[in-house]
Amino acid sequence: MSESRPRFLQPASILDYRELARRRLPRQLFDYIDGGAYDECSLRANVEDLQGVRLRQRVLRDVSEINLATSLAGQAMALPVVLGPVGLAGMFARRGEVQAARAARDAGIVFCESTVSICPMHEVHAAVGPAFWFQLYVLRDRGYAAELLQRAQALGCEVLVFTVDLAVMGARYRDTRNGMSGNDDARTRLARAWDLLSHPRWLADVGVHGKPLVFGNLRGAVPDAQGLAGFRSWVDAQFDPSVRWQDLDWLRANWSGKIVLKGVLDVDDARTAADMGFDGLVVSNHGGRQLDGVPSTIAVLPEIAAAIGERMQILFDGGIRSGLDVVKAIALGADGCMLGRAWAYALAAGGEAAVAHMLDILRKEMLVAMALTGCTRLADLRGSAVIHAPQRGT
Secondary structure (H helix, E strand, O other): OHHHOOOOOOOOOHHHHHHHHHHHOOHHHHHHHHOOOOOOHHHHHHHHHHHHOEEOOOOOOOOOOOEOOEEEOOEEEOOOEEEOOOOOHHHOOOOHHHHHHHHHHHOOOEEEEOOOOOOOHHHHHHHHOOOEEEEEEOOOOHHHHHHHHHHHHHOOOOEEEEEOOOOOOOOOHHHHHOOOOOOOOHHHHHHHHHHHHOOHHHHHHHHHOOOOOOOHHHOOOOOOOOOHHHHHHHHHOOOOOOOOHHHHHHHHHHOOOEEEEEEEOOHHHHHHHHHOOOOEEEEOOHHHOOOOOOOOHHHHHHHHHHHHOOOOEEEEOOOOOOHHHHHHHHHOOOOEEEEOHHHHHHHHHHHHHHHHHHHHHHHHHHHHHHHHOOOOEHHHHOOOOEEEOOOOOO
């Protein structure tokens, strides 16, 4: 992708921000954002299948006033997008989660704080107030998980995004090659240190002035940790492959707000979530970072939307690289989209201002797509704006 982009780059798209992030970040951090599991087949399918969706162009319609506003999980949004949970964002730019949350607030949307954020939730709250969602993984330590939920509710957070597709960790080969996971011998540590030192702008902005570089929400669990490496054994031990649907009753008992399940890719699982009365789900394959070889999210979205779209809200993530992709997802049944890599690229490239610009690019691309499909409201997209969609398994 970078070969066709000039050395001086005025970003015009999300992919331009990807290239700027690649230039600025240490290799290990860029690959953490950019990479997927195993051979990255599902990661590529997420992008390519969205590109394969064909919009239906309509003409001579009054599209002088287009409304992109909506409501997601009971909260008003100026755009049908949420900045989804991305771990380690504070490693991409100085106090990165705070910068992203401010950009989201100013754009009239919401930021979702990851369990494994660098900035703790109270720091995000100090910047934007209660206008954030909180994402929780399945943790073996139910006591600490309950403490995190209590903390989020005390700060006024009303929406919990519960990630259900991380019973075990997928093998991310790029992270292994870069020493982010797997072997941690002296040679690997030296190579990682050289990678960081060879990016002086990042080192000054984040490595020096962005401290503390720890998992802010988990400091109570590992109080003696001095850096991310100090959290590694505790985090690795928290994945719980024994969790079942019945165990989610515990979640309800400890959370009084809305609950959105993230990581649903199968229509039967979607029906179960609807039967259990959850408020929403995110059709997601974890950005292709968990089980490689599964269908793209856009290929399964229409089937899931047809099955449960009248019963609960559906968010969509995976492969979104433009406002046109957001329009396609909504046309095929989503109520809104969660951005992951899109905002992480922008944050790494230029902090809060770049995230704000990326969201403005997204908004303008959506306006063009809406106008040229003859739609003035998001609801108009359903069933009319797409003439070809990928099928599961193609």
